[in-house]
Amino acid sequence: QSALTQPRSVSGSPGQSVTISCTGTSSDVGGYNYVSWYQQHPGKAPKLMIYDVSKRPSGVPDRFSGSKSGNTASLTISGLQAEDEADYYCCSYAGSYIYVVFGGGTKLTVL
Amino acid sequence: EVQLVESGGGLVQPGRSLRLSCAASGFTFDDYAMHWVRQAPGKGLEWVSGISWNSGSIGYADSVKGRFTISRDNAKNSLYLQMNSLRAEDTALYYCAKGEDYFDYWGQGTLVTVSS
Numbered sequence: 001q002s003a004l005t006q007p008r009s010v011s012g013s014p015g016q017s018v019t020i021s022c023t024g025t026s027s028d029v030g031g032y033n034y035v036s037w038y039q040q041h042p043g044k045a046p047k048l049m050i051y052d053v054s055k056r057p058s059g060v061p062d063r064f065s066g067s068k069s070g071n072t073a074s075l076t077i078s079g080l081q082a083e084d085e086a087d088y089y090c091c092s093y094a095g096s097y098i099y100v101v102f103g104g105g106t107k108l109t110v111l
Numbered sequence: 112e113v114q115l116v117e118s119g120g121g122l123v124q125p126g127r128s129l130r131l132s133c134a135a136s137g138f139t140f141d142d143y144a145m146h147w148v149r150q151a152p153g154k155g156l157e158w159v160s161g162i163s164w165n166s167g168s169i170g171y172a173d174s175v176k177g178r179f180t181i182s183r184d185n186a187k188n189s190l191y192l193q194m195n196s197l198r199a200e201d202t203a204l205y206y207c208a209k210g211e212d213y214f215d216y217w218g219q220g221t222l223v224t225v226s227s
Contacts, residue, residue: 003155036212036213036214045217045220046156051213057215091158097168097170098168098170100161101158102158105156
């Protein structure tokens with residue numbers, strides 16, 4: 001049960017695009033198409049942004065997109081806005097019907 | 112409207128026990144798996160434990176295995192986490208979250224502080 005690997009921080013200017021990577025193993029990210037991404041603003045509960053690698057829940061802007069290649073998943077945020085500044089966490093199903101694992105989190109700074 | 116409301120947190124001495132509860136409403140509780148996720152102060156999210164809709168599948172993080180027990184009462188739309196032999200490193204905000212492989216709803220969390 002090792003945490004997924006994310007960069008500690010990323011940054012971008014308003015209007016630009018940023019991509020956050022999430023690297024796991026064949027036992028989690030690489031083994032299933034069940035990667036999700038969460039946005040967390042300070043003092044708030046996490047919010048689901050992407051599920052099943054690339055699906056967006058209702059209400060999440062289409063500026064947010066997800067993808068996966070091998071053992072690495074990615075979250076791309078295009079057209080950066082000030083309100084996107086937050087912590088982002090990836091999460092993957094890890095087998096046995098119930099196990100999941102989170103990434104260490106990435107702090108996104110909008111310059 | 113889906114609501115998840117955690118309770119039961121507080122200040123507890125190392126080695127003691129605490130039981131967290133999560134009251135669910137606004138959805139068919141026994142259709143979904145439920146999980147506990149914690150966040151230590153200033154740290155990231157850590158999955159703690161999960162339980163399937165019928166309690167047939169249960170899992171724990173290695174860090175809590177043997178000390179924590181997850182359970183649910185579908186008749187009461189409630190999720191529980193019995194925490195024994197608490198350690199300082201268990202200090203965190205504990206969230207309950209709804210979902211199978213992803214968590215579409217989260218509570219606001221209940222704070223557990225383990226300190227003498």
